[in-house]
Amino acid sequence: MNIGIYIYDEAEVLDFSGPFEVFSTAARVSGTADIFSVFLVSETGSIVTARGNYKVQPHYGFLNHPSIDVLIIVGGVHTKELEKQQVLSWIKEQSKNAQLVASVCTGVFLLAEAQVLSSQKVTTHWEDIPDLRTSYPNLEVIDNQRWVDEDEVITSGGISAGIDMSLHLVSKICSPELAEKTAKQMDYKWTKNT
Incomplete structure (x- = not known):
């Protein structure tokens, strides 16, 4: 499966690096190296300056990326986007063609503005929940939950919740066993939704 992660200037570093690590580690420990192909996509494919002046060279731009099976939209300073x-x-x-669409943190605002979301349950970083409710009153915004799985659309809170959600995606796509094995390899304590 092709996992495409959309990044942009002022994106939160661990919002994209965390999911990237989950899927690349899952591919490595699965014994089937080509189970996931994970890549970063930006608008132009040029270097992106993420939060903290962290320079990142995306793999692709909008015009040359492979098909995307799982689209992940990350958070950060998203207002210009x-x-x-x-x-x-x-x-x-991309959301129309992808099997699954996910967001980390304020990436949910981009999904909402792009009209990918209608009236489903969503979540975001705790600090941004009031703004999400005000900006998109048609959405049912859930707080106190690491991620919200609405079948084809999964949204998560910030940073570490994005890693937890990505492990959930591995579990959903492949198996809980592979997700557990991935978390163990990462030396990461996977916090699941209750």
Whole structure:
């Protein structure tokens, strides 16, 4: 499966690095190296300056990436992205073709603005929950939950919740055993939803 992670200037570093590590580690420990192909996509494919002046070279831009089976939209300082019609159109189009769509932290705002979400349950970082409720009153915003799984759309809280959600995705796509094995290899204590 192709796991495409959308990144942009001022994206939160662990919002994309955490899921990237989960899927690349899962592929490594599965014994089937090609089970996941995980890659970063930006609008142009040029270097992105994430939070803290962290420079990242995406694998692809909008015009040259492979098909995406699982689309992950990350959080960060996302407000400029909300104003980019090309970005919102790309997210909407990729979401139609992907088997699963996920967001980490404020990435949910991009999904909402791109009209990928309608009236389902979602979550985001605790600090952004009031703003999400105000901006998109049609959504049922859940707090005190690491991630919310609404079948084809899964949203999560910030940073470490994105790692937990990514392990949940491995469990959902492959097996709980592979997710547990991945967490163990990462020396990460997987916090599951209750």
